[in-house]
Amino acid sequence: MTQTYAIGIDVGGTALKCGLVDIDGEIIYSFLMPSNDAFTEGEVIALINAAIRKCANHAPGPIVGVGIGFPGIVENGVILGGADNLPGFTNFNLKNSIYSSTGLEVIINNDANMMAWGETMYGAGKGCSDVVFLTVGTGIGGSLVINNQLYGGFRNRGTEMGHMIIKHDGIKCNCGSIGCLEAYASVTALVENYAKLTNQDPATVNGKLITKKYLEHEVEAVQVMQSHFDYLATGVISLINIFSPQKVIIGGGISASGSFYIEEIKKRVYKKVMTDTISNTEIVAAALENNAGLLGCAGLVFQNLSYLNQLQKHEA
Numbered sequence: 001m002t003q004t005y006a007i008g009i010d011v012g013g014t015a016l017k018c019g020l021v022d023i024d025g026e027i028i029y030s031f032l033m034p035s036n037d038a039f040t041e042g043e044v045i046a047l048i049n050a051a052i053r054k055c056a057n058h059a060p061g062p063i064v065g066v067g068i069g070f071p072g073i074v075e076n077g078v079i080l081g082g083a084d085n086l087p088g089f090t091n092f093n094l095k096n097s098i099y100s101s102t103g104l105e106v107i108i109n110n111d112a113n114m115m116a117w118g119e120t121m122y123g124a125g126k127g128c129s130d131v132v133f134l135t136v137g138t139g140i141g142g143s144l145v146i147n148n149q150l151y152g153g154f155r156n157r158g159t160e161m162g163h164m165i166i167k168h169d170g171i172k173c174n175c176g177s178i179g180c181l182e183a184y185a186s187v188t189a190l191v192e193n194y195a196k197l198t199n200q201d202p203a204t205v206n207g208k209l210i211t212k213k214y215l216e217h218e219v220e221a222v223q224v225m226q227s228h229f230d231y232l233a234t235g236v237i238s239l240i241n242i243f244s245p246q247k248v249i250i251g252g253g254i255s256a257s258g259s260f261y262i263e264e265i266k267k268r269v270y271k272k273v274m275t276d277t278i279s280n281t282e283i284v285a286a287a288l289e290n291n292a293g294l295l296g297c298a299g300l301v302f303q304n305l306s307y308l309n310q311l312q313k314h315e316a
């Protein structure tokens with residue numbers, strides 16, 4: 001059988017991560033395309049088209065489609081808006097636009113969902129059908145794979161795991177609500193807590209520094225990290241009790257700071273989670289780092305293709 005390839009384009013606020021991937025998840029060719037000079041919707045689209053052409057020129061075999069990860073809400077190939085740092089894209093049918101310019105099959109989903117799919121198909125969740133994915137960074141992103149499918153709720157508007165409320169009268173969250181997991185367990189919250197405790201300017205502190213100090217047993221760093229673990233574990237417990245996934249995959253730079261990170265979360269989760277809901281669940285760190293989105297974009301193209309093939313066989 002001829003090897004086939006998919007193109008993945010992970011659109012971020014400052015760059016497009018682009019690549020050509022084979023069905024086994026091998027990245028054949030990849031590059032970053034800076035997007036900070038794209039000031040209009042049209043310029044961003046031109047960049048995406050150029051990236052697709054560049055990938056296609058490097059393909060040693062047939063290309064089965066393009067997967068695009070885009071920030072904000074994506075419903076059926078339409079970007080509804082809410083994409084920070086990207087101009088325009090309000091109710092814009094990106095799928096049709098890219099299909100008409102390239103003639104390739106196009107699949108578009110939210111960027112965090114693409115990361116989750118990448119980890120499920122090729123990374124820490126390989127072989128699993130049910131996965132909860134969390135990224136801990138400036139905010140907390142979440143995605144869900146149920147029965148081998150990305151699940152985003154009705155019209156792909158849900159799975160905002162970072163905005164699960166863990167304290168009904170808690171602190172203010174960026175989403176406008178109060179007491180959200182993100183407001184307590186994001187790296188932003190960690191940095192703010194540490195800066196306050198040590199009388200420093202938050203701009204001079206970052207997650208890396210705090211985990212380094214934590215490993216050196218600095219009292220303040222230990223205190224804020226303990227509370228970070230407590231809050232994050234609280235969210236994870238609820239997610240396991242609700243979804244009972246095979247894996248909870250935790251990504252984001254901080255989750256790669258050492259095996260202690262996942263161990264501390266696990267310890268706390270086991271104390272409070274329901275025994276039955278966690279009986280088949282493993283809590284693990286993400287494995288694909290910055291390539292998760294790109295691999296998810298390509299992987300979703302392959303998954304969709306095999307689904308269509310099955311459907312055709314069934315109908316034949």
Ligand SMILES: [Zn+2]
Nearest residue numbers: 163173175180
């Ligand atoms: Zn919130």
